[in-house]
Amino acid sequence: MTVPAAPDAPLLRIDALTKSFGGFVALNDVSVQVRKGERFGLIGPNGSGKTTLVHCISGALRPNKGAVIFGGEDVTPLPPNQRSRRGIARSFQIPRPFRSMTVLENLMVALDFAAGRETLESTAHRREAAMSILARIGLAAKAESPTATLTQVELRKMELARAMATGPKLLISDEAMAGLSTSEVDEVLDLLMSLGGDDIAIIMIEHIMQAVMRFSQRVMCLDAGRIIAIGPPAEVMANARVQEAYLGT
Amino acid sequence: MQRRSIAFWLGAVVFLAAMLAMTQLVRNEYPFFAGYVILQFVVLAVAWTILGGYAGYVNFGTNAFFGVGVYTAVLLVKAFGAPLPVQIATAAVVGSLLGLGVGLLTLRMRGIFFSIATIALAIIIETSITNFRFVGGAAGIQLQRPPVTAPFDSYVKMLFFVQALLVVIAVAITRGIQNSRIGRGLHALRDDELAAECTGVPTLRLKLLACVISGALMAAAGAPAAMYLQYANPDSAFNLNYSVSVLAMALIGGTAHWIGPVLGAILLGATQQLLAVTISSEVNVLVLGVMLVLFVVAAPKGVIGLVQRQPKRRGGSK
Numbered sequence: 031m032t033v034p035a036a037p038d039a040p041l042l043r044i045d046a047l048t049k050s051f052g053g054f055v056a057l058n059d060v061s062v063q064v065r066k067g068e069r070f071g072l073i074g075p076n077g078s079g080k081t082t083l084v085h086c087i088s089g090a091l092r093p094n095k096g097a098v099i100f101g102g103e104d105v106t107p108l109p110p111n112q113r114s115r116r117g118i119a120r121s122f123q124i125p126r127p128f129r130s131m132t133v134l135e136n137l138m139v140a141l142d143f144a145a146g147r148e149t150l151e152s153t154a155h156r157r158e159a160a161m162s163i164l165a166r167i168g169l170a171a172k173a174e175s176p177t178a179t180l181t182q183v184e185l186r187k188m189e190l191a192r193a194m195a196t197g198p199k200l201l202i203s204d205e206a207m208a209g210l211s212t213s214e215v216d217e218v219l220d221l222l223m224s225l226g227g228d229d230i231a232i233i234m235i236e237h238i239m240q241a242v243m244r245f246s247q248r249v250m251c252l253d254a255g256r257i258i259a260i261g262p263p264a265e266v267m268a269n270a271r272v273q274e275a276y277l278g279t
Numbered sequence: 280m281q282r283r284s285i286a287f288w289l290g291a292v293v294f295l296a297a298m299l300a301m302t303q304l305v306r307n308e309y310p311f312f313a314g315y316v317i318l319q320f321v322v323l324a325v326a327w328t329i330l331g332g333y334a335g336y337v338n339f340g341t342n343a344f345f346g347v348g349v350y351t352a353v354l355l356v357k358a359f360g361a362p363l364p365v366q367i368a369t370a371a372v373v374g375s376l377l378g379l380g381v382g383l384l385t386l387r388m389r390g391i392f393f394s395i396a397t398i399a400l401a402i403i404i405e406t407s408i409t410n411f412r413f414v415g416g417a418a419g420i421q422l423q424r425p426p427v428t429a430p431f432d433s434y435v436k437m438l439f440f441v442q443a444l445l446v447v448i449a450v451a452i453t454r455g456i457q458n459s460r461i462g463r464g465l466h467a468l469r470d471d472e473l474a475a476e477c478t479g480v481p482t483l484r485l486k487l488l489a490c491v492i493s494g495a496l497m498a499a500a501g502a503p504a505a506m507y508l509q510y511a512n513p514d515s516a517f518n519l520n521y522s523v524s525v526l527a528m529a530l531i532g533g534t535a536h537w538i539g540p541v542l543g544a545i546l547l548g549a550t551q552q553l554l555a556v557t558i559s560s561e562v563n564v565l566v567l568g569v570m571l572v573l574f575v576v577a578a579p580k581g582v583i584g585l586v587q588r589q590p591k592r593r594g595g596s597k
Contacts, residue, residue, distance in 0.1 A: 088477050089476070089477075090473055090476070090477070109476060109481075109483070110473070110476035110477045111475075111476050111477075111479050111480055111481045111482065112481075114476070114477055114478060114479035115479055119477070120477055122474065126471045126473065126474035127470075127471075127474070128466065128467045128470040128471060128474065128475070129470050129471075130466060130469070130470050130535075131466065131467075131470070135463070138463060139463055139464065139467040139475070139478055139479075139480060140478045140479060142460035142463055142464065143460065143464060143478070143479040143480050143481070144479055145479070192478060193478075195478075196478060196479050
């Protein structure tokens, strides 16, 4: 089943993806590729299909048509946990922590079931790994706090930390900055910039334009389930259709 | 962890030794007759907690698994005159297979739908047994106890000790699950199933595993009941009271830790036995209802929630 990816093959290839809910077509024939280590921005008005696309990539939804190819392998029939083991991680638009657990335990879930678990055989090793991720994210002081006591920005960070703990090759951040103050937006943006790199591609869904412009190497704009523009951020922003659909001018 | 394990197994040995000593020293049979029922409920409540507490899937079909255990034993005795250990082992296997089947059919449903499906299961199996003439059908079946083996001087005392053994096995397995990554995975999927999946937790596999282990233990607990009563009929073996009592015991004790259902079963089971002697066996159900309401209102996390007001949770095992 697994075909070794060619050196310049894309990390993620979305192939003619269509997803409809009853008569409503949420995604219509969407095809796009994301390179290894790329910082990819995904924008579009509310209801344009951004989160549906994320659900299809992470496995929470099965597309009606089309395929999701990850690392050269067709992952379309796989459940989310199998995709997680292959390197697809995500955060949620509305944070979904494991509420009965502490921050550290949330990360331990990821490490307990991660693909590379063999290298972290003992619980002590996994704890250490979780603590080092928390330190990187800036949540080390909250490790033993129950998730119920976290602020909004801390919850967002915790979700990113938990996603990182699965050892991803692709991290999808679904509006991690929604509802945050300006300084908090900068904080989370810096964090996302630092998490990406040679090994981890990031797809960032965001409504905050300065953040998208600063973050993305490429931007894609969806409207009513179709791609209306894709390319360098400045180019996409200048696109008349994007301005019409998204900015409403 | 290491020290705690030693303490746990030491406790288990002391418990079994005490139970064995009791069977040798106490003459009166009644304490064993009543104690057997309490121990049986401890096994059922602990087994229920694996799926109902850790994974948050409320199983209303305890009576289905229990009854299947009873009738597996009846069938084996009737057909082959099988000895007690064989009855219990086979019941556990049948219970695990039933758990697997139920799990595959129903675990994709969530919340109340899963609970309703488990009730339906109990009704279907009870109806089948009612129409199964070989094991007595609706009228039930009388069973003859074989002669008792040393060192026990009565069959009830032996069954009491056997049930005590089952308690240790059930608690050891449940404790093992709680302290392993399986336990953490079950807790994660109870909190949020989609988030658990996306974090790499194979939720369906874990739920199936929980259902299989829970089912095996419940059926094993039911197997000796046939010989305990020397009689079995579908009405009592598949009585919905088992489901309700076990659920109440687990919730009253608290489901975050294996000690919860143990305490709950002892507390409620002992109260029921006491009331059955002093007032009437019908009053049981009333008391159960009142206690459940009291606990849901005053101590939603059960007895263990009362004991450790500020539950200390750690990344490691407990």
